[in-house]
Amino acid sequence: MKLIVNGQTLEAEAQSLAALLAELGYEGDWYATAVNAEFVPGEEREQIRLSDGDRVEILTPRQGG
């Protein structure tokens, strides 16, 4: 299915958000996720089913002012 992950359109096999993170190589507890602008806590990623066209954001710590 086609997903928009961090602004990039890509083709993914994963059906759940947790599977998508694994598929894209995101490991560790320093990532936060949102699907279609809604925050998805880590413990809910398994339950979140992805649909064609979903917008996924995967964010990580960065410098800030």
Place this chain on the structure above:
Amino acid sequence: MGLTVYGTTLSSRLLLGTAQYPSPAVLAEAVKTSGTAVVTVSLRREGAEGGTGAGFWSLVREFGVHVLPNTAGCHTVKEAVTTAKMAREVFRTDWVKLEVIGHHDTLQPDVFGLVEAARILSEEGFSVFPYTTDDLVVAERLIEAGCAVLMPWCAPIGSAKGPIDVDALRALRAHFPDVPLIVDAGLGRPSHAAAVMELGYDGILLNTAVAKAGDPAAMAGAFAKAVEAGHAAFHAGVLEPRDMAVPSTPVIGQAVFS
């Protein structure tokens, strides 16, 4: 007495941003010389090379200070609220430096969205540090929304102009004697920080003026001294300006030679 925000007493009144330093090593040195107890951070997409976020987060944890995540770059309530929730999970803190930007050129806060986002986040248990203007009514609304700290700008972010409306800052201080007031944004040099602290402000949040200095670590130290000096001066009672000269040496007992 230290600065107490949301029940946490901080050992320093200087809060430091972590962006724009020449290198992570220079950032680490600046954090050390600033003596800060709070650094601001953000959330962004991982770079193409990966590992950037993990490396930075590991560095920040080594500082051993409180972390204040921001919602920089958010232009809507929805973006800011979602970003705050994401930051709470990653950084494991309820603190959020709430920014809802209303104007691209001035990075002026959208104060209407700010109040709305502050209300939502306060109800969800966040400790909100709102980046706001020096507007008194907005400040009142933010407090009603649940904010127990206010962070007014003193000039646009990164402008280095220093306090451009001292009367407005003074009015905020007078109206909210018990609310911690931290000037966030617009400072260029240590004398600006001292001037704000002399008004009775509780703290200063800095980034560009330190990060873009020729020697960021030395500048961080200079700001730390200015913040302390201004704070001590406020409590010592600053002499108000007078229109006429007043001799400092006693007049009585002066010799008469003619």
